[in-house]
Amino acid sequence: MDIIVCIKQVPDTKDVRLDPETNTMAREGVESIMNPFDRHALEEAVRIKENLGGTVTALSMGPPQAEAVLREAISCGADGGVLVSDRAFAGADTWATSYTLAKAMVTLGNFDLVLCGKQAIDGDTAQVGPGLATQLSLPYLTCVQKIRTIGDSGLVAERMMDDGYDVVQLPLPALLTVVKDINEPRVPSLKGKMRAKKAEIRVLRAADIHADEKCIGLAGSPTKVVSVFSPKPRGNRTVFTGSPAEQVEQLVAKLKGLL
Amino acid sequence: MDYFLTEEQQMIVETAREIAREKIIPLRAELDEKNEFPTSILMDMAKADLFGVFVPEEFGGLGGGCFEIVLVLEELARGCVGVATSFAANALGIYPVMIAGSQEQKERYLPDIASGRKWAAFGLTESNAGSDASGVRTTAVLDGDEWVLNGTKQWITNGGEAQIYSIVAMTDPSKGPRGASIFMVEDGDPGFSYGKKEDKMGIRASATRELIMKDCRIPKDRLVGRKGTGFITVMKTLDISRPGIASLGVGLGQAALDEAVVYAKQRVQFGRPIISFQAVQHMLADMAIQLEAARALVYAAARHIGSNAKNISKASSMCKVFASDMAMKVTTDAVQVLGGYGYMKEYPVEKMMRDAKILQIYEGTNQIQRNVIGQELNKEYASA
Numbered sequence: 208m209d210i211i212v213c214i215k216q217v218p219d220t221k222d223v224r225l226d227p228e229t230n231t232m233a234r235e236g237v238e239s240i241m242n243p244f245d246r247h248a249l250e251e252a253v254r255i256k257e258n259l260g261g262t263v264t265a266l267s268m269g270p271p272q273a274e275a276v277l278r279e280a281i282s283c284g285a286d287g288g289v290l291v292s293d294r295a296f297a298g299a300d301t302w303a304t305s306y307t308l309a310k311a312m313v314t315l316g317n318f319d320l321v322l323c324g325k326q327a328i329d330g331d332t333a334q335v336g337p338g339l340a341t342q343l344s345l346p347y348l349t350c351v352q353k354i355r356t357i358g359d360s361g362l363v364a365e366r367m368m369d370d371g372y373d374v375v376q377l378p379l380p381a382l383l384t385v386v387k388d389i390n391e392p393r394v395p396s397l398k399g400k401m402r403a404k405k406a407e408i409r410v411l412r413a414a415d416i417h418a419d420e421k422c423i424g425l426a427g428s429p430t431k432v433v434s435v436f437s438p439k440p441r442g443n444r445t446v447f448t449g450s451p452a453e454q455v456e457q458l459v460a461k462l463k464g465l466l
Numbered sequence: 467m468d469y470f471l472t473e474e475q476q477m478i479v480e481t482a483r484e485i486a487r488e489k490i491i492p493l494r495a496e497l498d499e500k501n502e503f504p505t506s507i508l509m510d511m512a513k514a515d516l517f518g519v520f521v522p523e524e525f526g527g528l529g530g531g532c533f534e535i536v537l538v539l540e541e542l543a544r545g546c547v548g549v550a551t552s553f554a555a556n557a558l559g560i561y562p563v564m565i566a567g568s569q570e571q572k573e574r575y576l577p578d579i580a581s582g583r584k585w586a587a588f589g590l591t592e593s594n595a596g597s598d599a600s601g602v603r604t605t606a607v608l609d610g611d612e613w614v615l616n617g618t619k620q621w622i623t624n625g626g627e628a629q630i631y632s633i634v635a636m637t638d639p640s641k642g643p644r645g646a647s648i649f650m651v652e653d654g655d656p657g658f659s660y661g662k663k664e665d666k667m668g669i670r671a672s673a674t675r676e677l678i679m680k681d682c683r684i685p686k687d688r689l690v691g692r693k694g695t696g697f698i699t700v701m702k703t704l705d706i707s708r709p710g711i712a713s714l715g716v717g718l719g720q721a722a723l724d725e726a727v728v729y730a731k732q733r734v735q736f737g738r739p740i741i742s743f744q745a746v747q748h749m750l751a752d753m754a755i756q757l758e759a760a761r762a763l764v765y766a767a768a769r770h771i772g773s774n775a776k777n778i779s780k781a782s783s784m785c786k787v788f789a790s791d792m793a794m795k796v797t798t799d800a801v802q803v804l805g806g807y808g809y810m811k812e813y814p815v816e817k818m819m820r821d822a823k824i825l826q827i828y829e830g831t832n833q834i835q836r837n838v839i840g841q842e843l844n845k846e847y848a849s850a
Contacts, residue, residue, distance in 0.1 A: 393514065394484045396513060397514060397518070400477050
């Protein structure tokens with residue numbers, strides 16, 4: 208089973224700033240980490256490899272320093288890392304990112320499964336996984352909390368829902384995005400860290416993936432951030448007091464008044 | 467302070483620290499309360515390659531020595547000394563094979579130890595053989611191609627959890643210490659079983675159990691080294707393992723200091739944080755001084771031992787005594803700094819204080835260590 212895991216380097220959420228000029232996130236000089244959901248996707252991929260054999264390739268699009276998360280992925284069990292990096296990719300929204308990653312995957316060749324985290328903790332869109340699957344015409348399932356069975360013929364997985372979960376069968380190749388419940392990621396191993404230190408990270412430029420320049424970077428992004436602001440506090444607040452029973456009574460009366 | 471670790475040693479520290487932070491600390495209070503062995507944590511450590519740190523590369527390990535294992539144990543002990551003890555006992559149990567075992571024995575056991583697939587334990591202590599190791603009553607008699615072992619070992623760390631046991635038994639009781647030998651006994655060997663599991667004051671995550679050998683038959687080739695050399699191997703084993711116990715004290719002392727300083731900055735009495743009171747500051751300062759002195763001694767001793775120096779007993783004993791006495795003092799003071807809260811189980815320092823006590827007792831009491839140091843001094847000054 209050859210698996211590609213999409214990994215994003217994100218600013219640690221403890222330390223987020225916005226660039227006032229562009230209204231996008233300031234990434235320079237901010238402590239960066241592997242997107243936590245992607246860590247679970249990687250762990251799942253490594254577990255599948257340990258059971259069925261095959262390879263795990265970590266793929267990331269980002270600036271040169273994103274190489275660090277690919278090395279981290281290797282220390283956690285990935286066989287190799289590929290960085291899709293070019294100035295021309297800068298400013299990409301989720302559509303352009305999906306297009307670019309899809310082009311990179313086509314360039315890399317055969318794979319049976321693509322695993323992504325549910326969403327990145329910086330943009331929080333949860334769009335790149337499904338976007339990527341659409342670009343590649345792959346069946347996909349989001350918010351996977353468990354892979355029940357997986358083999359050459361396909362997989363059966365549980366999709367987390369608000370009120371339980373769906374059990375879905377997919378043929379391979381397919382794309383899954385995973386939630387944190389799927390597993391508990393391991394600590395990077397010592398041998399993995401040593402391997403990661405020596406590993407060659409393959410870098411793919413825009414020309415290497417034959418990307419249409421109208422579809423990449425800021426120019427290829429239909430999304431334009433017009434402004435970023437904190438919403439103003441809305442309306443009046445009422446604090447109910449008294450015993451819990453009295454508070455409930457007041458709340459019910461208030462809600463009825465709104466009808 | 468900068469102890470000039472190599473890049474590889476720093477990686478080892480980071481890995482062990484991550485295990486402590488992510489796997490041990492969230493579980494330690496529950497393991498302590500339930501007296502529960504940390505099986506899943508040890509498996510996490512195995513995946514992170516920590517079990518291989520001290521095993522030679524030719525057997526699948528990372529080829530580290532006494533200093534590398536000291537670094538691992540210090541970080542694990544910052545999380546929980548009970549868990550760290552389970553890890554340390556594994557090394558203790560396999561050292562006899564590394565020191566005196568045959569090539570075949572090393573090939574049989576070391577790859578499984580390095581990968582963490584199997585765990586080891588060391589069986590020396592008996593009800594009448596503690597500080598006086600020559601009191602061992604367990605016997606081994608050769609019967610054809612098999613050794614037949616009879617006796618009961620007491621307070622064996624990892625007992626019932628390990629798969630590989632190094633057992634000290636008398637092959638010639640008339641010769642006293644020169645009649646002792648070491649044997650490798652494996653889980654499932656006929657006549658080998660586990661007795662009572664102890665209910666302890668501290669390090670409750672570790673398993674401490676009796677090993678019972680009743681006409682326990684093992685193949686002839688399980689004898690480690692030559693017959694009658696058991697006590698020499700035991701002494702060599704303890705010389706290289708004791709800095710590990712010392713480093714448990716350093717890790718524990720660091721954890722206690724961390725808790726005490728953070729608390730002292732947050733706790734407000736008489737309108738200001740208690741760290742602003744000199745009485746508290748001086749306690750914290752003394753804790754930090756003792757801790758750093760112990761760390762420096764343990765690191766120096768471990769590096770000395772790892773350099774294959776000849777005379778290592780004194781350095782080994784000195785660091786064990788100093789660091790374990792420090793851990794007892796520093797954890798007791800941490801409880802004092804936290805006051806009433808420190809005495810309660812909601813805060814981690816009461817467990818640290820309970821865990822500290824064993825460090826002054828196991829792998830040779832601190833009184834026995836002082837005997838060793840005194841005897842070595844007597845030898846050093848023989849011509850004086």
